[in-house]
Amino acid sequence: MVATNEPGAPARAKRRRADTRQRLLDAAFDAFAEDGLGRTTVEQICDRAGFTRGAFYSNFSSLEELFLAMWEQRSAQLLEGVRAFLDPDIDIGDPRQAVEYLLSAVPVDDKWFRITYEFTAHALRNPDLRRMMVAREDAIRNALMPVAVTLLERTGRRVPDPGAMGRALIAVHDGTATQCLLEPDDAAVRAHRTDLFLHVVEAYSEPIEP
Template sequence: MSQPTALSPRRQQTRQRLLDGALTVFAREGFGRSTVEQVCAQAGFTRGAFYSNFTSLDELFLAIWEQKSEAMRGALAAALEADLPPVKDLREAVEHVLALVPVDDEWFRVTAEFTAHALRTPALRRVVAAREEGIEAALMPLITALLARVGLRVTDPDALGPALVAAHDGTSVQCLVAPDDKAVRRRRTDLFVLIVTSLTEPVSNHPATKEHP
């Protein structure tokens, strides 16, 4: 099988401007109402530039999604490689990780609409499901390792990933609807702590569990 051809710096720049422009248009207009022409106008390119990089708005969105997911994986990987800040309990560890996955108003609006679009398109729905499984598979080793740093072992990896994703998606809505309500943010953290507690167990003889049983 031949390897993908590397993009030239100019082509990479064009592609990135289209991705950035599309995200702005999708958030402003709504995915279902956005057009190739609007994306091109926002990015400062012609339709020819668009179609030399993407076959459709669906493909463009999936490229944005992959880039966002890669950034999240990178942030978690960097946190794993660095020394975690001192934490006195699981709650502080959860707050540290949640800070790496912020609630993004613009991105949430775009993904919510695209998900509804994908649910009406069987082939696209399968692509989305496969990509979500791939992202979860990539993130779980990082999450497991981060929890191990605070003395916790995951007891059910198959359940923890979907539970954390569901909690993130659900509480994101609440945080965006009431952005200034500190109680909403507090309950968001409470839920993540509860999920992690129910699907992990302390590691014997780990310094964190010795100091903070």
């Protein structure tokens, strides 16, 4: 008879489940990027990860749920990187430097860009999924903006409407990311991306009165 109260067994089972889930997420990331969301099947992801369909469905109910889990994970990693810039020892002298700091924490990822744009198109055909994406994007923006506001305050500027600035920054990010990926070797394109972010930051903020 196998003992069910072996010391450490629950912890090991939890680690195994977490490892299985992560391997499925990693396999799905590569499959979505290479083959596209519409052409990727549960079986393909399981083959890449080395698991059966049972392992998939014990962790996710659908490919959409898997994608949302992937998005949540990558968003958490993004926020962790951005929050590192709140280190009080980091000296930020002007708004351009604040923008450059933030952009260095938000890399233009070719694979992730392909995945998210295809999934956005999919969500536009699915009202429930679209509402979920809007809610998650709002949560990400609400978490990012306090960091941006704090960085700008260090440069002597305040943000009257963080929500409006957040939407403008996301619009610029999405548009310029496309240009950067289409012309990856053009330094002028990336410089223009920084300039556009700076214009938005200056347009949606104002000097702090002495």
